[in-house]
Amino acid sequence: MAVIDLMLGVVRAVVFVYDVLTYPVYTFIQQPWEAKTRQNLGVVHQTERNAEAIAFRRDKGASEIYQEIIVRNGVDTVSKAFNYSVKKFGQKECLGIREVHGIEDEVQQNGKVFQKLSLVSKRGPSFQKVFNFCYEYKRYWMKRGRGTPICDKIVFNKIRSLLGGKMDFVLVGGAPLCEKTHDFIRTCLGVTVVQGYSLTESGCTGTVMESRDLSTGTVGRPMTGLEVKLINWEEGNYNVSDTPRPRGEICLSGTPVAKGYFKVDSNTKDSFFVDNQGKRWFKTGDVGEFDSQGQLRIIDRKKDLVKLQLGEYVSLGKVEAQLKTHPLVENICVYGDPYKQTTVALVVPSKVHLEALGQRLGKTESFEQLCTDSDVLEAVLKDLSTTGLSQGLEKFEIPSALTLCPDPWTPESGLITAAFKLKRKVVQRQFQDRINQMYSQKRPSSP
Known part of the structure; x- marks a missing residue:
């Protein structure tokens, strides 16, 4: 059986025995559990398919679902099933996924409207102080297994209500979750946030945190029936003999x-191997480390690593993840030229936050004009440099120049996938002229 993966803009088929596709559902669910699901990954994503299957298993038996749709509603064709779904669910309000504490419409240049939730920073300074105090207070006691009903009543129940008020479990598996974001979701929504790690090639199985685990930055321990090991990656200077934690490519x-x-034997030969004990392994291309508790942490990605002119290695994905914590950044692509000494960045700025920065600088231009204003560009670069250093990045990892891109990167534009992952090569090709200019002038720029 083949599972088709369209996430990278190409058709990729992975060969499975049928039982493998149902394996993660079997291992994850052992008893009925009343629940509902709300997903963000595209249905082409294998993780999403299994998450839906798990939710169906918890909510009601498959026979009950089919009975409701087919028998009670006369749905006996794919077309009727689609029309039935649109009629029943099509008018539900989309809350967006970006920020919290209020809903607003953001009209794009192409006429599309993004509905998103606004940050606490848009409220007055008094509310910000109350929120910050309640946030730190609740985070402190949550890590010690205690509740904070007063803080919940004052602040956090309002945030929970934006997502229905009944959410109690969040599963993250699309990409490594920033530790601050992990804490923020868990604290503001009062939910269990479990991070896992898997791939299409592993049938959506890999590692997963335990629900009672209150740590951050980890993707948990191996699931039942799966083994995980690290192998040396000499080029990236990751070795299983590293101290205090063994590091290497995850297999x-x-x-x-x-x-x-x-039917792609060359890729199969590159990614799969059999060890001297006859055991078959898949090389993921991700770099990880095991902590003292036996939990896996994702720390790098082989294809995102670039070696600069002076020999320093830079993990582009790591730099992007750290700089994304700044509220000015909606999306970012960091580029490193092996023949240059620094990196540069393409940034899609938050319209609300960039306009606020412009006001602080005394600028009255439009959003598009702010993206070309040299004072604004220098201020953004300075802010991102400060953020990068505070997040533990080295100076050579922090971009020395940037471009502000006023148009959003969407799956329709071809710059990100259906699961909102960056198409690095596509972005590079589209903005190659701007990248060359940034390196030639070594200062902030705009398209």
Whole structure:
């Protein structure tokens, strides 16, 4: 059986035995559990398919679902099923996923309207002080297993209500979750946030945190039926002998792992291998480390690593993840030229926050004009440099120049995937002229 992955803009087929596709559902669910699901990943994502299957198993038996749709509503074709779904669910309000504490419409240049939730920073200074105090107070006691009903009543129940008020569990598996974001979601929504790690090639199995685990930055321990090991990656200077934690490329083995790539023997040979004990392994391309508790942490990505002119290695994905914590950044792509000494960045700015920065600088231009204003560009670069240093980045990792891109990056534009992952090569090709200019002038720029 083949699962088609369209996330990277190409058709990629992974060969599975059918039982492998149902394996993660079997291992995750052992008893009925009343629940509802709300997803953000595209349906082409294998993790999303399994999350839906798990939710169906918890909510009601499959026979009950089919009985409701087919028998009670006369749905007996794909077309009727689609029309039934639109009629029942199509008018539900979309709350957005970006920020918290109020809903607003943001009209794009192409006429599309993004509905998003606004940050606490838009409220008055008095409310910000109350929120910050309640946030730190609740975070402190949550890590000690205690509740904060007064803070919840004053602040956090209002945030929970934006998502229905009944959410109690969040599963994250699209990409490594920033530790601050992990804490923020858990504190503001009062939910259990579990982070996992898996791939299409492993049938959506890998590692997952335990629900009672209150740590951050980890993707948990291996799931039942799967083995995880690290192997040396000499080019990136990651070795299993590293101290205090062994580091290396993550490899997976076990029942759920695919047999290979469908009719692409070269890729299968590069990504799968058999060890001297006859065990088959899949090389993920991700770099991880095991902590003292045996939990896996994702620390790098092989294809995101670039070696600069003076020999320093820069993980582009790591730099992007840290700079994304700044509220000015909606999206970012960091680029490193092996023949240059620094990196540069393409940034999609938050319209609200960039306009606020412009007001502080005494600028009255439009959003598009602010993206070309040299004072604004220098201020943004300075802010991002400060953020990068505070997040532990080295100076050579922080971009020395940036471009502000006023148009959003969407799946329709082809710059990100359906799961909102960056298409790095596509972005690079589209903005290559701007990248060359940034390196030639070594100062902030705009398209």
